[in-house]
Amino acid sequence: MADNRKLSIIAFSGDFDKLTAVFTLATGAAAVGYEVNIFFTFWGLDAIKQKQGRSFTGGNWLTKIFGFMMGGLNVTPTSRFNFLGAGPKIFRSLMRKNNVATLEELVEAAKVLGINLYACEMAMHVLGLKKEDFIPEVKDVLGVASFLNLSEGGQTLFI
């Protein structure tokens, strides 16, 4: 067993299935005693938006339209079998039927387990997002140097 039990995940994708992988790994690791950091960047930022549906969040008209098209956690598409938005609903129902935690349940578990959530400063700037647009559990807004510092000595994944 490694001395430094730390897992840091760069959550780049805003896809329902990839975010499910992020939060499954993160909550599982935190539950067995790992320190867990998730650094949300670009499309991944959708997972931590305060407004979980579609809303015109952004700085100017263009980023507001982007914000609406990207949406939040509830409207994330699947990377395959999206079927114009029906895919995530089908997967959610399959997960419930098989007693597997849904993405929303995993996010709630991540909050309870005290997983460290961080937002990427650069991507926020590009998309016109402010810290107030995110859930209050987001600990800080960071750049590459701070993320490297946080993840040093542990395992790092890019999803």
Place this chain on the structure above:
Amino acid sequence: MATKVLDITKEHCPMTFVKTKIELSKLQPGDILEVLLSEGEPLDNVPRNAKEQGYNVVAIEHVEGTTHKVVIER
């Protein structure tokens, strides 16, 4: 000193570990948590992780079929 029972036989990864962790964190010194779990990953890992996190695994008993009971004390 209280004893609590947690049934994770119908749960899947990672909720088996998440639910155990949350219940363990509620224990006071001397309290007992009895975890009902299935063979395979939960049985292989829940007792080991509890030990690693400083808890005392008092007993692992076979209940029936593939169900086992792990008794953990804080």
